Amino acid sequence: MEGQRLGGRYQLEARIGGGGMAIVYKAKDLVLNRPVAVKVLRSQFGTDDDFVTRFRREAQAVASLSHPNVVGVYDVGQDGDTHYMVMEYVEGYTLKELINRNGAIPVEDAVEIAAEICDALDHAHSNQIIHRDIKPHNILIGKNGRIKVTDFGIARAVTSTTITHTNSVLGSVHYFSPEQARGGITAEKSDIYSLGIVLYEMVTGKLPFSGESPISVALKHLQEPLPEPRQVNPEIPQSVENVILKALVKDPTYRYASAREMLEDLETCLLPERLHEEKIEFPVDDEATKAYPVITQEMLESQGRTIPPSRQEKETRKSRPWWMKTALWAGAIGLFFVLAFLGFNLVMELFPTVPETQVPDVVGHDGTVAEQEIRGAKLVPKVITEASNEVEKGIVIRQDPAPPMGLKENAVVTLYVSSGQEAIGMPNLINKVRTVAEEELKSKGFKITDATFVEKESDDVPAGQVINQFPPADQQVVPGATEVKIEVSKGRAMVDMPDVRTLPLEKARIELFKVGLLVDEAAIKAEPTYSTEKPNIVLGTHPYDPGMKVAKGTAIPITVSNGQFPADAKITTTPVYAELIDGEYDVPIKIVVSDARGDNMTVYEERINESRNFDIPIVLSPKKNATVKLYKNGASQPVFVTEVDYNSVQY
Template sequence: MEGQRLGGRYQLEARVGGGGMAIVYRAKDLVLNRPVAVKVLRSQFGTDEDFVTRFRREAQAVASLSHPNVVGVYDVGQDGDTHYMVMEYVEGYTLKELITRNGALPVEDAVEIAAEICDALEHAHANQIIHRDIKPHNILIGKNGRIKVTDFGIARAVTSTTITHTNSVLGSVHYFSPEQARGGITAEKSDIYSLGIVLYEMVTGQLPFSGESPISVALKHLQEPLPEPRQVNPAIPQSVENVILKALVKDPSYRYASAREMLEDLETCLLPERLDEDKFEIPVDEEATRTYPVITPEMLESHGRTGTPPRKEAETKKKRPWWMKTALWTGAIGLFFVLAFLGFNLIMELFPSVPEVQVPHVEGTSVTLAEQRIREKKLVPKIVEQPHDEIEKGIVISQDPAPPMRLKENAVVTLYVSSGQEAISMPNLVTMVRTVAENELKAKGFTVTDSTFVEKESDEVPEGQVINQFPPAGQQVVPGQTEVRVEISKGRGLVKMPDLRNKTLEQARIDLFKLGLLVDEAAIRYEPSYVTEKPNIVLHSHPHDPGMMVEKGTAIQLTVSNGQFPADAKIVSHPIYVEILEGESQVPIKIVVSDARGNNLVVLDERIDESRQFDVPVVLSPQKNATIKVFRSDIEASQVQINYDSVQY
């Protein structure tokens, strides 16, 4: 869309960013003569009335925000089927670019940036606006160092349509709050959690949770404990870690109560008296209701009985002599050892002993070599094949058991052997938007690079959607070994509008046709003109001015001459006498006219040998007088001024 003008006011100059729902352009406000950023809604969302209504309502709500750390919204409008929002243009870079370039930021800088973001959130929350997508990509750092939070309100406007079109939860998964991950109600504390993730990333240079898929990352937000920042970067003061820990509590009730409370903590966390404060711990309510097991009679019995112990029977039994007990025990023990010895000898004769051998290490070797080594040790290999994304086919992934285990000869050793990457059916990406297609490829294990997606002009497929893919959908492919190329529509191609002025109407048709443009025949306007009295000469092509980028297929409105001068035009012929002195010959004479037809029109350019008079025609208008200049050998020799009011007509 570069080169287009929206609302007759905003001239789009260059694309500077964008996502799955909108594209951002640097533009010029032609009325106020200032740079602006214009966010243009992608065409596939512009047909959903509910989405457009929410988009406009939220944009207007955000426009009511007035805060030095919030990107201002100037205007919201519609040009044909294009919905757009005009915002403050911040020249600089994103916080994500800063972290990617420098890694972990100095703690003082990170706290200052977080405080400015928190101040912006406090202002937004006070106006009942929740950001829902706080992440370093949406934090702009201007050349003056001012922090600006952008994309307020857009996420909120997108809620229903995003779920309808992508069947996904709203937000950026690495910066999700747990309640966003589970699809619950999001409120101000979700923004506080996301800001905690941003602060974590600033002071450590890495994200707390990552994974192979968005689902795995979301589950970590819900289930896994937070890796403590000071374990990643011991230089972080305990007070700063405490701010992060409190912002990232999974239960919202234990987080900061508001952005104002977090801001106050950020403003004091670097004071000397706070640097070594006690570590933040989630409070435990000792009086909270707990569930205890029911006390059963059996449990009571285990702790003792009440009542009178049974009467001893020793009084009724007759005691044996001590020597009788000794003789009985000695005979029993002797008999036991004799039987045990005889039984052991009998077993050894029936089952001869099997020697033990050391299990060889075969992981990482070819299955053929592994089997050979196993058999050399008089063990039995058992092969189990399984797919693997990184280990090539025929290589042992693992073994069970492994060294230093020892086994009896002829014992089984299971070898898990790679069958290579598993072939899958190529997913159908056609008609998907780019972000959805990219996520689909990554989820299937394909490698996505800058060369995977190629933009291509298309007259049929809306901008941002997949036109074609290679390999085609349904083909069996191995993700890690398959190079994927996806063609993305960038809409109809743009061409530079030619300058058709002073050309004939027929020549204009030819020039436009060569560029893929048309003449709007029904809209041709015929007007009188001071420029020419010839008919069918193009006067202008406004609003498609020369040099403007125009979409192919556009019908251009032309204004052409009707073969007449305007009624107030005065056409006169003024005599100009050029004197040639004796001895001069072939003197270069040029006569230049500036009048209602234009400036510096050359009406004569030739060499003469004798003095002559030339009748020079001029066209006057109430707004434009005429000037005739005579040049001898490119040096101005004379000048004549003809005023409109002095001519009797």
Template sequence: MEGQRLGGRYQLESRVGGGGMAIVYKARDLILNRPVAVKVLRSQFGTDEDFVNRFRREAQAVASLSHPNVVGVYDVGQEGDTHYMVMEYIEGYTLKEVIIQRGALPVEEAVRIAEQICDALDHAHQNQIIHRDIKPHNIMIGKNGRVKVTDFGIARAVTSATITHTNAMLGSVHYFSPEQARGGITGEKSDIYSLGIVLYEMVTGELPFSGDSPISVALKHLQEPLPEPRQVNPNIPQSVENVILKALVKDPFLRYASAREMLEDLETCLFPERLNEEKLTFPIDEEMTRVVPIITPEMMEGHTHGRTGGGQRSRQEPNGDDEEQRPQKKWWVKALLWVGGIGLFFVLAFFGFNFLLNVVPSVPEVPVPYVEGTEVSLAEKKIQEANLVPQIVEEANDTMEKGMVIRQDPAPPMRLKEKAVVTLYVSKGQELIDMPNLITLPRATAEETLKKNGFKLESVKFVEEEDDKAEVGTVIKQSPEANEKVYAGKTSVTVTISKGKAFVTMPDVRGKSVEAAQVELFKKELNVGEIKKVPTYSTDKEGEVLSTHPYDPGMQVQKGVAVPLTVSNGQYPQDAKSAVAPVYVEVVPGETLEVKIEVTDARGDAKVLYQEAIAENKEYDVPVVVSPQKDALVKATVKRQNETEFKEYQTIPISYNSLP
């Protein structure tokens, strides 16, 4: 849809993003001359009432909010089956792109971002709006550092409608709250849980729960304990981990009572007196790990028999007569057997322990020497001198020279039994790898691919280039080429990203012939669209271009756009009337006059039909064309030899109603 205009004022320029329901374009508001973001519902959903209603609900939800951390909505419209929403344009990146590019963020920055998200959620909750899809993809970070929450596409007002429909759970599973995964009621605390996941990802660089399928991830949200953030990143202060733990507790009743309460905790969590506070703990949820048995038909049958009335019993149920006939054991026999068994166990355990102490010699413990950063032969010698056994594992490394110990396992202050194994991970230097193929990948995916292959994104150069074929934001060129042998840590990489089709300035071809207009358009790499011939008052020349609407002269349009031409068919409209006005000019013998005759009629204003010098009397037949909306006026002026200006000579008005 690039190059199109919506609502007569929003010129779509380039695609900047999109999801399963809608596509987002950068556009220009031609009336206010400002950039805007236009969210267009995908064409396949334009006739789907459910999607249209959800799209409208997003606009209503955001329009009811006014907050510096919530993206603003300016306008909503529809053209045919195209539904669109005009929003504030944010120049920057999504939080997900920032995390992919930079990994774990500094704790101070992560807390600042979380505070702004929390403030936005508090405002939304105060207005009874639940977002239900908080994730880094829906958080924009402007170039000024301002955080904006966007994409309220599945937001709902807090009503009975907040219950998630069966088999139609909405949102992103990696950021689901347990109650969302369970298909229950989604309220303010679901947003708080999702924000906790976002904060976890910001400070650790990874998600707490992942899996091979959405179902497996949802089950982990329900059943598995949270991997503690400080185990992933020990640099996280305990106070910040406590905020995450409280936001991500599975029981919503133990979470923050509101987004305001979480915001107040975030605002103080980096105070010096809180950094090393005690770790937050919660009671263990026995329901979390309970295994529900499979109910078999036999169990159902037994259950049914057990509930039958009258004299019927289950086949396993003993009757009273059997119990009376069964011989009873004396209680003291059972007690004696128990006491004897326990005593025998302790006697055997005592003698066995003493036997092991006397037979098995004890092995002394020795401290593990520190050998990281040393040459492998010297490291082996130190390990052997400590009566330990070195085990070498080689791996590629960009920073350590070949033959140097990268790390060891275990490391000091660990103590081991003599002859225990210490694993030494030794650098075999930088390793040549095949350059991955990035062509056609979106920029975020290309960055993630490079990162997985060991490239540092700060050393990768990204450039943008116009391309008539590739989708905006995808890779069109790379250097080095795919499958070339490269060093991930040293080779400089340049990735070229498509800016989409180039834009050109629309030329003014009005008044030209169709052929001349085609030449001008082709020079700008524009095509000629539909040619429509219409009657007009403005000209009687057949084939003269009258208009190029909707692509007006001076407008920025994409290359390759087909420009429609409206041209004259050489005739006046049917309601036009023509007449001839006689103008007689007398000249004094021996004198020369310069005559100018102007006509104002349906064809235009003050058009000069005659201008010449005459030395004798002359009569002019001046043609005029009038319409129901415009009469004619013929004005004749003359200028004598010794005069510098034309003076009025004769004026003839002709009205539409005066003509037959």
């Protein structure tokens, strides 16, 4: 849908994300001239009333919130069969990308991020909105460092009684609360549990529960004890671990009562007096999942209860003598011990005790070497290949389980080995603006360097848009291993405006053509001037002043003289007497005039052999009188000066 306009207002520029229900694009609001994020419901759901209702519910849910840590909703609409929602555009990256790139985050930063998320949840909960999908993927970090919670796509009012839709559980299984995993009622404390998982992942760089399938992970949330954060990262203060432990109690009764309570705990957990506080403890849940044995007669008798005997058994017992009962009991007991001994030996032969072994750490090792190490530990390697833009081909990306876990011998260890970077079709970036092209390349894993984008002059493509690209669009490339060159238009070439004032029009036309400029024939204007009586002398090129940078090919408007002085000009002459004294011969003289035509204009410069008179023409204006100076023998000071006042000349 890139390039499409929705509602006649929102121009879609580039895809920046997506989920199961919708795709998110960066777009431009053509009315307010600002970048926005537009979430578009996938086309296959556009005719599904239930999905449309959920999509609109998200808009209504977020639109009711106004908080600096919640992505705002600007508009919601429908264009044909396309349902869309317009949101605040946050330029930056997700918290998941930060964790994947850096691993564990410094505790101080993690606590600050969690506090901002908690503040957003407190605001949402006070408006009866539960997020239900808090995870690092839905936490945006702007370039200004501001934390924004987004994607209320499965949010629902607190009056809801289920979290299922078409028999599937909504949310992300690694961040599920136990009550979500059961498909039960979700409330504010489910968001608190999910935030606890996010904080756990931030300070340890790992998820507390993982498995080969979503069901196995959900069961761990329900049944397995939490791996304590300080066992993974001993640098975590006890006070911070206590916050995590309290947020992740399986019984919601013992969790924080509200997001506000958790926020207050986060704001104080790094105070010096709290760093080494006692570890928090919670009551043991006696109702946890157990395996109950089959009820036997002995178990009932130990509780003072028996299985009622039949009437025939009662009569038989009454007819037997006491010594027979004693013999039967002794024989039964002896037989029991013999059978128990034989059975124990048989079981030991059939099911010998399997020793445990430590799982070796093979992440980062060559796949073949890793398999040998796993076999050397008497375990069975299972290899799964997957593409990776970060890990070299043939190297182990991760393993499951990972150390320090121990396994029985011959247990399976799954190794995820990199198949190298995945080849994709080179995106078409031609005519896209530079920022959009750069974001699209980054989103697909291409490396951006100072040499990636090159500016180039273009007479056809507007400044800022892509002119050309290498590799070309649709060519199969490996993003992390492909050097990309993008030519971006910087508009038409710029030239220096030449000074063509005082030149005849035709000569000015030639001088402009030499540097790639034109004369705007329709804008040539003739007007009277004090400076000259000659017609078609260039007076000015406004607004393009001499020396200004002008786009090549620009048509320059020109003002020329019409061969006449202005109506208020006074034209006259003034006499100047050049006197030679006895003995002077071949004397150089110079007469300089300053009047309405200009300053310090030399009107006579010659050598004379005798004294003589000169009639000097002058032009006066209401704002400019005339001054005439006579210089002799190259002197710097005039030997004669005369001034003519405008008002002294009669017409």
